[in-house]
Amino acid sequence: MDFTLSDEQTQMQESVRDYLESEGGIELARRQMDGEDVVGEVWDGLAEMDYPALSVPLEYGGLGDDLLYLSLLFEEAGRVALPGPLPETLGFTVPLLAELGTDEQKGQFLPAIADGDLRASVALYDDATESLPEAIRMEAEPTDDGYRLDGTKTLVPYAESVDRVVVPARTRQDTGYGGITLFFVDPAAAEAEQLDTLDKTRPLYELTFDGVEVSGARLGPVDGGGDALERAIDRLNVSMCAMLVGGADEAVDRSVEYGKQREQFDKPIGQFQAVKHRIADMWLDTEAARSLTYYAAWAIANDEEDARRAVSAATAYCTEHCGELFEDDIFNHGATGYTWDHDGHIFLKQAKTWANLLGSPTEHRRRIADIRL
Amino acid sequence: MNFDYTDEQEAFRREIREWYEENLPDGWIDGERDLPDDEDEREQFLREWQRKLHEGGWAAIHWPEEYGGRDASLMQQLIYQQEKARVNPPPERSEIGVDLVGPAIEGFGTEEQKERYLPKILSGEELWCIGYSEPDVGSDLASLQCKAVDEGDHFRINGQKIWTTHAHKADWCYMFTRTDNSGPKHHGITALIVDMDQEGVTTDRIRQITDEREFNQVYFDDATTPKENVLNEVDEGWEVAMRQLSFERISLSQSLDLERRFDELVEFCKNETRGGTPLVEDPHVREKLAEFDTRIQAAKLTYFRNVSKQMNGDLGAEASFGKLYDSEIAADLHRFRVKLGGPKAALWGDDSPNGAAKDSLANISIRIGGGTSDIQRNIIGERVLGLPKGDQE
Ligand SMILES: Cc1cc2nc3c(=O)[nH]c(=O)nc-3n(C[C@H](O)[C@H](O)[C@H](O)COP(=O)(O)OP(=O)(O)OC[C@H]3O[C@@H](n4cnc5c(N)ncnc54)[C@H](O)[C@@H]3O)c2cc1C
Ligand SMILES: Cc1cc2nc3c(=O)[nH]c(=O)nc-3n(C[C@H](O)[C@H](O)[C@H](O)COP(=O)(O)OP(=O)(O)OC[C@H]3O[C@@H](n4cnc5c(N)ncnc54)[C@H](O)[C@@H]3O)c2cc1C
Numbered sequence: 001m002d003f004t005l006s007d008e009q010t011q012m013q014e015s016v017r018d019y020l021e022s023e024g025g026i027e028l029a030r031r032q033m034d035g036e037d038v039v040g041e042v043w044d045g046l047a048e049m050d051y052p053a054l055s056v057p058l059e060y061g062g063l064g065d066d067l068l069y070l071s072l073l074f075e076e077a078g079r080v081a082l083p084g085p086l087p088e089t090l091g092f093t094v095p096l097l098a099e100l101g102t103d104e105q106k107g108q109f110l111p112a113i114a115d116g117d118l119r120a121s122v123a124l125y126d127d128a129t130e131s132l133p134e135a136i137r138m139e140a141e142p143t144d145d146g147y148r149l150d151g152t153k154t155l156v157p158y159a160e161s162v163d164r165v166v167v168p169a170r171t172r173q174d175t176g177y178g179g180i181t182l183f184f185v186d187p188a189a190a191e192a193e194q195l196d197t198l199d200k201t202r203p204l205y206e207l208t209f210d211g212v213e214v215s216g217a218r219l220g221p222v223d224g225g226g227d228a229l230e231r232a233i234d235r236l237n238v239s240m241c242a243m244l245v246g247g248a249d250e251a252v253d254r255s256v257e258y259g260k261q262r263e264q265f266d267k268p269i270g271q272f273q274a275v276k277h278r279i280a281d282m283w284l285d286t287e288a289a290r291s292l293t294y295y296a297a298w299a300i301a302n303d304e305e306d307a308r309r310a311v312s313a314a315t316a317y318c319t320e321h322c323g324e325l326f327e328d329d330i331f332n333h334g335a336t337g338y339t340w341d342h343d344g345h346i347f348l349k350q351a352k353t354w355a356n357l358l359g360s361p362t363e364h365r366r367r368i369a370d371i372r373l
Numbered sequence: 374m375n376f377d378y379t380d381e382q383e384a385f386r387r388e389i390r391e392w393y394e395e396n397l398p399d400g401w402i403d404g405e406r407d408l409p410d411d412e413d414e415r416e417q418f419l420r421e422w423q424r425k426l427h428e429g430g431w432a433a434i435h436w437p438e439e440y441g442g443r444d445a446s447l448m449q450q451l452i453y454q455q456e457k458a459r460v461n462p463p464p465e466r467s468e469i470g471v472d473l474v475g476p477a478i479e480g481f482g483t484e485e486q487k488e489r490y491l492p493k494i495l496s497g498e499e500l501w502c503i504g505y506s507e508p509d510v511g512s513d514l515a516s517l518q519c520k521a522v523d524e525g526d527h528f529r530i531n532g533q534k535i536w537t538t539h540a541h542k543a544d545w546c547y548m549f550t551r552t553d554n555s556g557p558k559h560h561g562i563t564a565l566i567v568d569m570d571q572e573g574v575t576t577d578r579i580r581q582i583t584d585e586r587e588f589n590q591v592y593f594d595d596a597t598t599p600k601e602n603v604l605n606e607v608d609e610g611w612e613v614a615m616r617q618l619s620f621e622r623i624s625l626s627q628s629l630d631l632e633r634r635f636d637e638l639v640e641f642c643k644n645e646t647r648g649g650t651p652l653v654e655d656p657h658v659r660e661k662l663a664e665f666d667t668r669i670q671a672a673k674l675t676y677f678r679n680v681s682k683q684m685n686g687d688l689g690a691e692a693s694f695g696k697l698y699d700s701e702i703a704a705d706l707h708r709f710r711v712k713l714g715g716p717k718a719a720l721w722g723d724d725s726p727n728g729a730a731k732d733s734l735a736n737i738s739i740r741i742g743g744g745t746s747d748i749q750r751n752i753i754g755e756r757v758l759g760l761p762k763g764d765q766e
Binding site: 001002003004005006009068252256259260267268270271273276277279280281283284287288289291292294295298304309310313316317362364365366368369372373 | 374375376377378382448451639642643653656659660662663664666667668670671672674675677678680681682684685694697698747749750751753754755757758759760761762763
């Protein structure tokens with residue numbers, strides 16, 4: 001047993017960090033928040049570095065690395081709250097395509113993703129009040145040469161900056177993950193409306209499919225896409241956890257720097273134990289969140305028996321504890337932390353968004369209890 | 374990164390498991406046997422267990438072979454701890470000696486000291502206590518006052534120690550004394566090995582909140598110890614103490630033990646009913662249990678991560694993680710156990726549901742002994758993260 005990163009992994013992580021810093025670091029997120037669409041620019045840069053190829057299988061022009069390796073990329077992306085459907089494309093879509101795609105689908109999409117020519121997203125929710133999988137209601141009607149999609153998907157990330165979205169629909173009346181069929185469709189066929197979101201680095205859309213006919217878009221078996229979808233959602237969760245861990249690590253660094261530098265009552269505030277102990281606790285939670293996330297990524301990549309529990313543990317812990325930790329970082333910066341100019345809120349808003357997106361902490365704990373008790 | 378164990382490691386695990394199965398006191402594994410209540414009988418029982426451990430070669434696997442250990446790798450130590458957590462064997466009579474004193478003697482002692490003291494720690498023939506704390510000195514170890522005066526071939530010791538675990542039955546005290554008051558307070562501290570069986574040493578047992586009497590006040594009135602009992606150089610005991618604290622934090626990592634306690638709690642929740650429904654079916658209980666499961670996993674995985682780092686030669690201050698993080702989980706877990714006990718939680722001893730009442734008290738001491746949780750946060754803030762030192766230093 002060895003729970004350390006290899007030299008190669010550490011080097012990869014360092015080179016991603018250097019690269020993202022050289023591209024402007026968190027300024028990219030700020031430009032996106034200000035209404036610019038930087039996704040294309042970010043993606044072209046990432047493609048030049050071969051990062052989109054990371055999880056694509058070797059035979060489709062990728063590097064064939066597993067989710068653990070990918071998580072290290074996400075961690076660095078999270079450190080600068082990098083805009084772009086990175087978790088959606090690399091964490092969610094690529095493994096799903098590799099698992100369910102026909103040879104033709106794989107040949108068409110995977111090399112394109114590896115080359116940076118294709119980005120993807122996920123349209124999971126039909127209803128923004130209910131959590132998955134109950135929220136999946138859209139029905140897909142078989143037609144002569146494909147299916148017809150009718151209905152509205154909401155909370156779709158980056159719908160206008162991607163080339164394809166994974167759309168789960170029900171082809172059989174059922175509950176949970178039963179009766180679900182997956183489709184891989186061009187979002188341009190739907191009508192997109194951008195939603196006003198808490199986290200403005202990651203725009204969300206409502207996509208209305210008004211009797212959209214799709215052919216050749218079905219991904220995997222009819223009525224039987226649920227299991228693969230559940231596993232893909234697990235991978236998406238781990239991807240987001242990794243981004244939160246990167247942000248958390250950054251928040252600890254920022255609090256430490258400010259604690260050394262900012263003086264009040266003739267002392268650096270980091271000398272006051274109220275501040276010092278808070279930062280120590282932030283560090284503790286970051287280390288714990290990181291351990292859970294690495295393990296979940298490893299467990300998925302190696303098909304371990306406790307992978308589902310590990311994912312839910314990481315998700316519940318990261319969304320909840322990193323959320324609190326980002327608030328503490330803002331607090332450590334006093335009123336400066338409360339400003340738009342200070343970066344703390346960017347991370348906090350992400351964490352708050354994700355805390356409910358792919359299952360709330362409570363739902364994940366229920367899942368753990370069902371597995372464990 | 375890889376969580377699989379090699380065949381060799383699995384073989385080592387089997388060896389430990391088989392040894393425990395053959396050697397644990399009858400009925401221990403099935404929970405039918407507990408420590409004797411009577412103090413003398415208990416002492417006898419523990420002495421016997423220590424002897425068995427020693428004969429089996431399991432008393433201190435991390436020690437060098439030449440002093441009776443197995444030169445065990447960190448991985449083997451981890452596997453040993455896992456197996457130990459699984460069977461929850463009787464406590465080791467020589468634990469203080471093995472985990473805390475031994476490594477100090479091994480790291481700082483002369484050849485003569487090693488040969489004289491280490492084997493008898495292992496066999497359990499000689500018991501040790503540790504004298505850091507004084508009535509005015511706990512967290513602020515460097516301001517200790519207990520005095521040792523150089524009188525040629527020996528030191529003369531005067532002063533008082535307190536909270537000294539097992540002092541009343543210990544043969545030796547490994548203690549820190551003041552030998553020079555003129556310099557900065559970290560200088561002029563000397564680590565001494567002192568014979569407890571002499572006229573100048575008296576112990577006075579203190580009753581703890583658990584109703585046990587494990588720790589003591591210890592008075593030194595013109596007690597003496599020969600010069601050859603100095604550990605490291607005279608006036609250079611601070612270095613020993615600092616190294617010591619890092620041993621202590623590693624040995625105090627209890628995440629593996631937490632896992633077993635959690636499993637016991639789950640069993641309890643399956644067997645106990647409220648209003649005809651097992652506790653384990655209550656949604657609130659389920660969510661709390663899942664939360665503990667997650668925190669314990671985080672503790673265990675981070676512990677594995679730290680051990681892995683150490684195996685790769687990276688001895689970070691991260692050892693502070695376990696002591697603080699685990700004891701906070703343990704404290705919450707025990708509070709929850711008491712809550713689940715219902716009205717019966719008013720009872721003490723064997724009638725207390727699941728032994729929760731006493732455990733929840735015992736756990737408080739883990740947050741105090743070996744450096745309080747506050748002190749751990751200082752250490753993390755200052756040594757791991759590089760925040761400015763507090764006023765006290
Ligand atoms: C929404 C808002 C509106 C405001 N409106 C006004 C206004 O109208 N007029 C006005 O004058 N001010 C206003 N303020 C400023 C407010 O009073 C200060 O932000 C506050 O006093 C903290 O000071 P600071 O921001 O300089 O933080 P700092 O004093 O720099 O504190 C930074 C961190 O260090 C901690 N810290 C500092 N000293 C100690 C210590 N001795 N012990 C322990 N921890 C310590 C703090 O708790 C904080 O976490 C406003 C602030 C906000 C957020
Ligand atoms: C069961 C048990 C067994 C023990 N066994 C031994 C033993 O065998 N040998 C031995 O020498 N000692 C032993 N101790 C003593 C233990 O090491 C001390 O209790 C511990 O170091 C704390 O010291 P103190 O009790 O004097 O508390 P204090 O140092 O007086 O602390 C009181 C409170 O102030 C806080 N505090 C103190 N300094 C700081 C600071 N700088 N920053 C923030 N907060 C601070 C503490 O966290 C604590 O909450 C034992 C204690 C217990 C409970």
